[in-house]
Amino acid sequence: MRSATVLRNICALVALVLVSSLHIAQAEPYFAVREGLKCASCHFNPAGGGMRNAFGNGWAQSALPARRIEGTGTDAWTGVLNSFVALGGNLRANATYTDVPDAAATSEFELEEMRAYLAISAVPDRLAVYIDQRIAPGGSQNLEAFARYTTKDQRWNVQAGQFYLPYGWRLEDDDAYIRQVTGINFATPDRGVQVGYESAQWSAQLAVSNGTASGPEPDQGKQVSLRAEHIQNVWRFGAGFNNNHTDAGDRQMQGVFAGVRTGPIAWLAEADYLTDETLGPVERKQWVGLIEANWLVGKGQNLKLTAEVFEPDTDVDEDEQNRYSLVWEYVPFQFMQLRVGARIYDGIPQNDLQNRKIYFAQVNGFF
Amino acid sequence: MPRTTSLGESMRKAKLLALCTSCALAACAGDGSGLDENGRPEGESSGTLQPNFQSIQDNVFTPVCTGCHAGAAAPLGLRLDEGASYALLVNAPSVEVPSLQRVQPSNPDASYLIQKLEGTAAVGARMPLNQPALPAETIAVIRQWITDGASNNTGTGAGGSGKSRFELVELTAVSPARDEIVPGPVRDVVVASNVELDATLLQSSVIELRASGGDGTFDSGNERAVPVDATVRSDRPSVLAITPRLAPLSADSYELRISGTDPVAMADLQARPIDGDGDGAPGGDFVLRFTVEMTQ
Numbered sequence: 001m002r003s004a005t006v007l008r009n010i011c012a013l014v015a016l017v018l019v020s021s022l023h024i025a026q027a028e029p030y031f032a033v034r035e036g037l038k039c040a041s042c043h044f045n046p047a048g049g050g051m052r053n054a055f056g057n058g059w060a061q062s063a064l065p066a067r068r069i070e071g072t073g074t075d076a077w078t079g080v081l082n083s084f085v086a087l088g089g090n091l092r093a094n095a096t097y098t099d100v101p102d103a104a105a106t107s108e109f110e111l112e113e114m115r116a117y118l119a120i121s122a123v124p125d126r127l128a129v130y131i132d133q134r135i136a137p138g139g140s141q142n143l144e145a146f147a148r149y150t151t152k153d154q155r156w157n158v159q160a161g162q163f164y165l166p167y168g169w170r171l172e173d174d175d176a177y178i179r180q181v182t183g184i185n186f187a188t189p190d191r192g193v194q195v196g197y198e199s200a201q202w203s204a205q206l207a208v209s210n211g212t213a214s215g216p217e218p219d220q221g222k223q224v225s226l227r228a229e230h231i232q233n234v235w236r237f238g239a240g241f242n243n244n245h246t247d248a249g250d251r252q253m254q255g256v257f258a259g260v261r262t263g264p265i266a267w268l269a270e271a272d273y274l275t276d277e278t279l280g281p282v283e284r285k286q287w288v289g290l291i292e293a294n295w296l297v298g299k300g301q302n303l304k305l306t307a308e309v310f311e312p313d314t315d316v317d318e319d320e321q322n323r324y325s326l327v328w329e330y331v332p333f334q335f336m337q338l339r340v341g342a343r344i345y346d347g348i349p350q351n352d353l354q355n356r357k358i359y360f361a362q363v364n365g366f367f
Numbered sequence: 368m369p370r371t372t373s374l375g376e377s378m379r380k381a382k383l384l385a386l387c388t389s390c391a392l393a394a395c396a397g398d399g400s401g402l403d404e405n406g407r408p409e410g411e412s413s414g415t416l417q418p419n420f421q422s423i424q425d426n427v428f429t430p431v432c433t434g435c436h437a438g439a440a441a442p443l444g445l446r447l448d449e450g451a452s453y454a455l456l457v458n459a460p461s462v463e464v465p466s467l468q469r470v471q472p473s474n475p476d477a478s479y480l481i482q483k484l485e486g487t488a489a490v491g492a493r494m495p496l497n498q499p500a501l502p503a504e505t506i507a508v509i510r511q512w513i514t515d516g517a518s519n520n521t522g523t524g525a526g527g528s529g530k531s532r533f534e535l536v537e538l539t540a541v542s543p544a545r546d547e548i549v550p551g552p553v554r555d556v557v558v559a560s561n562v563e564l565d566a567t568l569l570q571s572s573v574i575e576l577r578a579s580g581g582d583g584t585f586d587s588g589n590e591r592a593v594p595v596d597a598t599v600r601s602d603r604p605s606v607l608a609i610t611p612r613l614a615p616l617s618a619d620s621y622e623l624r625i626s627g628t629d630p631v632a633m634a635d636l637q638a639r640p641i642d643g644d645g646d647g648a649p650g651g652d653f654v655l656r657f658t659v660e661m662t663q
Contacts, residue, residue: 106500187435212438213438316402347396348397348399348402349399350402
């Protein structure tokens with residue numbers, strides 16, 4: 001009797017994965033590239049990140065892990081408590097070894113973050129409020145809090161409040177140059193309004209925000225951020241634009257990003273060109289680029305190899321920086337990911353921090 | 368679903384994978400010739416970290432810390448954005464360990480900022496949170512600034528020292544900002560002036576803090592006075608911390624009024640009253656209104 005119930009739940013999950021295409025998904029963009037799905041297939045957020053929807057949770061239990069383990073109960077977690085309320089969460093704990101030239105190496109255990117997500121859909125699929133709250137370590141910090149209205153055909157949506165800005169690939173790694181240098185990452189949500197468009201092959205967001213990364217607005221200038229992506233089963237291509245107008249000067253960036261699946265390898269690439277009037281007396285022009293290969297070694301196992309480049313000032317020679325990462329990601333069973341990796345920074349020799357090496361192991365629990 | 372591969376095929380693809388990704392961004396790192404440690408051309412001094420507040424603000428606080436420590440919801444009320452950081456650091460008690468000041472001039476070892484950067488603080492995680500620790504050289508420069516007295520050389524805004532004989536005495540709300548909604552409880556209100564104030568005047572009743580009584584207005588008759596203590600956190604320029612005497616401020620709207628008019632006006636050492644109302648002439652009360660909201 002019990003096994004029949006479990007089997008029925010598993011079948012329901014698999015069916016959910018197979019038939020659902022109403023939402024967008026993306027905790028790591030390579031998942032979406034590998035599966036030929038949009039970011040919103042798995043996440044509440046149209047551009048990815050944050051809470052997973054029922055499809056995302058179902059996929060995380062059936063397709064993602066190496067195997068599935070069973071608990072004492074028979075129910076399977078979907079995150080959806082009822083038609084109106086959905087919950088989720090993430091916990092990342094790290095062991096990190098950092099080797100900086102000419103300095104004593106350091107090693108530490110750390111709780112990187114514990115985040116909780118809550119979505120309340122007062123009108124299911126149409127009207128919702130959403131909260132992404134970082135609750136540890138340290139004090140509680142709100143990352144996202146917005147209200148969203150979606151049209152009946154699910155194509156258009158408008159949200160207002162505090163949210164992550166749309167631009168480029170929304171990688172989990174905030175230290176990637178395309179996240180750190182652009183300044184659009186999980187640490188820099190902003191307050192404003194966003195309009196989104198979703199169709200079978202297009203996903204686009206346009207946001208107008210304060211441009212202060214949730215800080216106080218000291219001037220009249222605003223930030224405009226645009227992300228548009230065309231999705232096919234095997235490949236996708238997108239472009240981004242961002243302009244932040246402040247009294248201290250303008251900061252503008254534009255870039256392209258793409259993904260393609262070649263057999264077991266999901267490729268991601270992004271290149272951005274930035275002009276920044278706020279870094280000094282003259283405008284500074286910068287480049288950042290990323291190529292990432294995600295090799296599906298076996299069920300539940302991914303080998304990620306990333307090469308990045310950062311050109312801090314096109315008018316200055318020999319200041320370029322590179323960053324290389326090799327990360328093995330293993331999902332032994334549902335809702336648990338283990339990551340072991342190394343990140344090698346390669347910069348100018350007179351700056352030790354630009355030549356550090358980081359080795360890490362991470363436990364990522366999510367639901 | 369994507370397919371998996373055999374071992375031999377996998378090895379070949381692994382080599383190809385490594386080759387492709389390594390070479391795709393074939394740009395090598397710069398050799399640094401002609402550059403300083405910040406990657407800027409030698410002689411361009413603005414980017415080099417110096418043991419003074421402006422340099423530390425530009426090279427550490429703004430680029431590294433303000434990702435989190437900015438705005439009304441800055442962790443533990445510590446804003447490190449330019450204009451607020453000095454007033455909230457120097458001689459300001461730490462929230463996590465109130466017996467320690469965030470920056471105690473001339474005493475880096477007792478400064479909580481240094482303990483947080485070096486990872487020796489008794490409470491909480493090492494800063495910057497979830498990022499590599501600052502280089503030892505950078506922390507050494509911050510230590511040197513504190514050892515030298517933690518003075519402010521920004522010359523503008525809150526904490527600015529660009530004093531001229533004829534300039535007005537102006538006050539700036541540092542934390543909370545004007546009309547700001549801040550998470551409670553609020554332990555102190557920080558106001559800075561552009562010149563040194565006459566601290567002896569703080570003994571009189573030039574500072575008044577009122578709670579609205581819950582209706583958000585200050586003319587309905589249900590306001591209540593909040594007894595406060597005022598302390599000077601730094602002299603040049605003056606940073607005033609107005610602290611509720613009984614308990615931190617809880618949810619309500621508040622009005623802080625610093626008198627700039629007779630009979631007793633807040634003034635600088637030359638007895639020039641503050642330009643509290645910002646009309647370009649000495650005199651007028653400085654009024655700061657803000658709202659405290661409890662998050663839980």
